[in-house]
Amino acid sequence: MSTVPHASHWGSFTAVRAADGTVGVRPHPDDPDPSALLANLPVAATGRARVLRPHVRRGWWEDGPGPDARRGRDELLAVGWDELLDRVAAEYRRVLATDGPAAVFGGSYGWASAGRFHHAQSQLHRFLNCLGGATRSSHTYSHGTAEVLLPHVVGSLEPLISPTAWSVVEASTDLVLAVGGLPAKNAQVASGGISRHEVAGRLRAARARGAEFVLVSPQRDDLAAELDADWLAVVPGTDAALLLAMSHVLVTEGLHDEDFLRRCCAGTEEFLASLRGEDDGVEKTPDWAAALTGVDAGRIRALARRAAAGRTMVTLSWSVPRARYGEQPLWAAIAFAALLGQIGLPGGGFGHGYASTGGVGRRAGSLALPTLPQFGDPLRRRIPVARIADALLAPGAEYEVDGRTETYPRLRLVHWAGGNPFHHHQDLQRLQRAFAAADTVVVHEPFWTSTARHADVVLPSTTTMERVDLGAARYDDRIVAMGRVHAPLGEARDDYAALAALADRLGVGERFTEGRTAPEWVEHLYEQWREGPAARAGVEAPPYAEFVAAGELPLPPEPVEKVLFASFRADPQRHPLRTPSGRIELHSDVVAGFGYDDCPGHPVWRAADEQPDAAFPLHLVANNPASRLHSQLDHGATSQASKVAGREPLRMHPADAAARGLVAGQVVVVRSRRGSCLAGLVPSAELREGVVQMSTGAWFDPVAGAQAGVTCGHGNVNVLTTDVGTSRLAQGCTGQHAVVEVAAHEGPRPRVTVFDQPVTGGS
């Protein structure tokens, strides 16, 4: 038996390898609340659903590159690394010679795996930068809307990256107003790694001290039951209306802080005029909001008064803006917090994304981490991350974003490593058409995800357990010496090795590798960090060999218990925000100047374009899963244990189930205007009536679906969602909501085949 320290996005752990090769995991002993997702990891070492050899799509191999609707349906051929990389290099030469680097899409969005050196996008971006760059993506699916809006409103991304520390909330907040909740499942995950899961403990301690919680969400279990929260079961997509009405109550009852508004905010008059209905003729009263949100007007009034009566932290989850007009609830939450006048005070104000990952609100280390140099992107051509299908389908088309009019480039070669767009993107049938428009799709993947199955070239990647690396993250309190747990399965190679071999063929091998092997790079990055940022910060880091022997290196805790915008509040003249006014912009002349009717110059409420109707009467909440990280290791033990009749579970209020004659455990078909999928029914009173919930991340299984007369036989929720941006301002992801109908599934039940090895031929 061997034991090896290791790290993942959902926790540090010790990998235990038995004599028969099986791998087990033991959580880090310092972790007070280890994640159940650790149990998904052992499947990676079994070979199930692993890409074990390089593969190529027959049509591409035999007929050459070009748009092809057979992508995703064609036969895959197992071929040798060398012959395949020769062909990929030839395709790179062709595309670069005819259309230049902008015709290569290297955005390659995705969470990939923990590990500073082997981080898949960093590897791919470095490789592409050696070749003159590529079209990349800007912002994220997680919080892309906030990334565009917040600079206009508060001048930075601080509320999202490093809001007031959890320890301050725990000690000082009287009322946590959690819009979108503080779901424990999301706090179990943090990009790059997390050694101690603390959020549940922080919340428990705050409650024990006397803090009270109010949950605004269509789902009651978006906040732990032990916190005794008052639950406002809003209609999905109406949070902005609720917050505007609560703002209206503060102003009409004189509960707003005029001094704070005068000193620290700009555009207050325009915002207040809009609350009075002077812009659209609609006064934003609690009665107005009650009809939209489904929350009684009396409760809205009472909540506004309660928020003004003590120290209130307004939190908005990252999920709420991930919907059409998602800019509005975020801006409305900031405006409500501004009216309360507690921004910059301990435990008051607002934060965006507490518990959306385990990192937000934890120590935000100022210490730079070991980082693979990228050389800089010479092209600097970006598309908004969630507009990938638009770009592939409409080269040359104009689109608007953040006040600019841009043009989509003609994308010929799509190169993806460390992401799963056939899980994460919306309207997957449209994405299939978009991928069909490319000349060539190259995917590096350890697993036969649906993205791998939609590629022309599939390069088998190692998993983290097959390589050494440095586990470190901005919010974590240690660096982990990630050890190699077992040898690569099949012919899998590190993404670094695959890209180095391709770089060699393209004449940039020496530049890409600088003559180092992967283990040499890991040691080099550590030593550079030890002698540079660590030494400058007074961190006594041992030499690499000693660090590896110890297994991890604790990092010093942050000295300050951060209060967001404390210095700004204390002296807005000396510490202005980086907005045009230097203050919090409740109305932005810049945004107003863009002239966007879908995102005017101050927070408003907009009804999503699609509303429930006779054909699709149910709201769907398509949120992140509890049983896996996104789509990662969907075939692992925890994720598989969550399935119902082998399908992704769909939760539905018992009254809605009864009205349709549906029972627990039944296989149902979920339909929207875009597509349909099978699911396993779970009746649950944790939901508001009229709302169903299904998590993202079940691997898209269109083959089985076609046999059953549905789009996906397994339950990938993104066959149901709409592929439109939040607004012309941010063009963010809107995957969180859709409208659907649910019915019993009749007829033969297709087998879920997406975890099987694909049927392949030989070249």
Ligand code: PGD
């Ligand atoms: P993951 O499943 O994490 O999803 O989308 P994302 O693409 O990040 O995909 C990571 C992939 O990287 C996996 O397939 C994994 O196997 C692969 N991988 C891991 N390690 C390596 C490696 O070392 N090398 C290579 N080559 N590959 C590796 C997540 C995205 O989904 C996000 S962040 C959000 S917040 C969105 N949320 C929603 C939502 O709320 N609702 C809907 N409907 N849709 C969403 N999609 C978005």
